Amino acid sequence: MAKRRKVSKLFKYKPVSVKDLLVEMKDISELMVDLAYSSILFKNKEIAEDVTELETRMDELNYRIRITAMLAARSVEDAERISAVLQFASASEKISNAAGDLSNIILRDMKIHPVIYEALEDAEERIEKYEVSTKSKLSHMTLKKAELGSKIGTYIIAVKRGESIKYNPSKGFVIKDGDILIARGSTTGLEILKGICTGVRTKW
Amino acid sequence: MAKRRKVSKLFKYKPVSVKDLLVEMKDISELMVDLAYSSILFKNKEIAEDVTELETRMDELNYRIRITAMLAARSVEDAERISAVLQFASASEKISNAAGDLSNIILRDMKIHPVIYEALEDAEERIEKYEVSTKSKLSHMTLKKAELGSKIGTYIIAVKRGESIKYNPSKGFVIKDGDILIARGSTTGLEILKGICTGVRTKW
Missing domain, CATH: 3.30.70.1450 (Regulator of K+ conductance, C-terminal domain)
Known part of the structure; x- marks a missing residue:
């Protein structure tokens, strides 16, 4: 419950540079993919939980970007350019959701076929x-x-x-x-x- | 049209090790994320097209894994373990789809807000x-x-x-x-x- 309260607090809108939001979204999405595969390879719940935490952070960043974008558009041309920003943010968030699906294999204690480990160890x-x-x-x-x-x-x-x-x-x-x-x-x-x-x- | 024919040919079921399919899906998904962000940074359509090609390859790999998985399950326990394989494959494919969304920003000639370049150059x-x-x-x-x-x-x-x-x-x-x-x-x-x-x- 404490965590849930923390999240809703984070979701309050705070003005911050769109550039910083995008940099963070890109970095987190890449990190999450790396971490998600690693959580499976090492059957590591702690890493899988890191992924879940980052997924929440990504939701928040995407929310902030949407608000900032809506406030920034002043003309059709603005709106067009900002549309690419929203697509960028949404794709980064999708990557993070998929990474979350991966690490859920570990968090949900699914029975894991050994072929998955064989595949990951090949990296x-x-x-x-x-x-x-x-x-x-x-x-x-x-x-x-x-x-x-x-x-x-x-x-x-x-x-x-x-x-x-x-x-x-x-x-x-x-x-x-x-x-x-x-x-x-x-x-x-x-x-x-x-x-x-x-x-x-x-x-x- | 030639390309489309090639793809449908690739989609025919061929027996191949699930491990090899998973290794390829993992590798491609990671590569696609890297390539997709790069295609935007360098406004590079060639890289963006590589991403699209890899997205098609991922569809094919996911199809093959599903077929192989269905043929492999002999007991409830088998099916449970193989379920994790399907989730793994499906999450990897979702990552690739999101990477495709990213590189579409370049392929569709969207007007790109300069803040996107500023963000990517920070990496x-x-x-x-x-x-x-x-x-x-x-x-x-x-x-x-x-x-x-x-x-x-x-x-x-x-x-x-x-x-x-x-x-x-x-x-x-x-x-x-x-x-x-x-x-x-x-x-x-x-x-x-x-x-x-x-x-x-x-x-x-």
Whole structure:
């Protein structure tokens, strides 16, 4: 119930830049697809719940975009251009709904045919979540300095810090200990990242 | 019309491993999301048409999975487990349909509000397509040897060779000249990859 109240509060209209709304919708939709497949691969309910939470966030973003769009249209030409914005937002939301359907396989405790795992394990890239320990060299480092992409081929697709989540953090983002990094990469790259996050590995 | 005939031919039922069908559906759905956003960012109709083609392929894969699933169920337990397979396939197809909606913004020549470009340009990672020239060191090299992920942080998400397309190529995949690499990475990484593909850059 507490969660439901929180959601209805979030749905109140607040003016915010359409650009920021669109960036967030794009980032979340991509992240959700990654997370949804991962939740199944790892039979991980926590990741599946993250997907559900993001689905709620997407509903909210789509609602805000619709309101903002309606208020912005002043001429037929405006309305035409804004129509593309609405289609963009609606397609991103559809992606998120489909990702929700995927992770529901895990949340609903469906019996899962082993062929699904066989299929997912075939993937070259995977997603993992690691907490940055106080001993990790990453703590207080910017993503730019960490150079995880070019050095070990892993991408930080989102960072959870307490209750908030930052999608596609920029290069200037400063990692703190306690952050949970959601990373995409090869098995080898992610193994190295795990060592870096725990502090076992200090060079990369 | 020629294309339509080809599609209906593809739709004929052919026995194939469900695992292979699922792997392809997952890979295509992820690729389509990437490609759809890119088609808008670069106002690129060719990429948008790739998305449409992949949407047709997804329809076909979903059809095949349904047929195979129905033929495979022998008991209630079978049917339960196979139900998850159908949900997986259907969610992947929904993702692909939504990606199709996105790229339709480009295919239908909709008037696009500049805020959409501003939003997409903010992304850290992007997608590019490069043709491998005969002069490129990549020609005849396996992806494993190329080490593009760990060395320059770019991922080959698909390779087009003539009429066919290989999604998520494995490490053993041998690149040939004339191949079109569809790669995801940072602007810097992709700049380097472009140099490697054209043959201007011989070390990385």
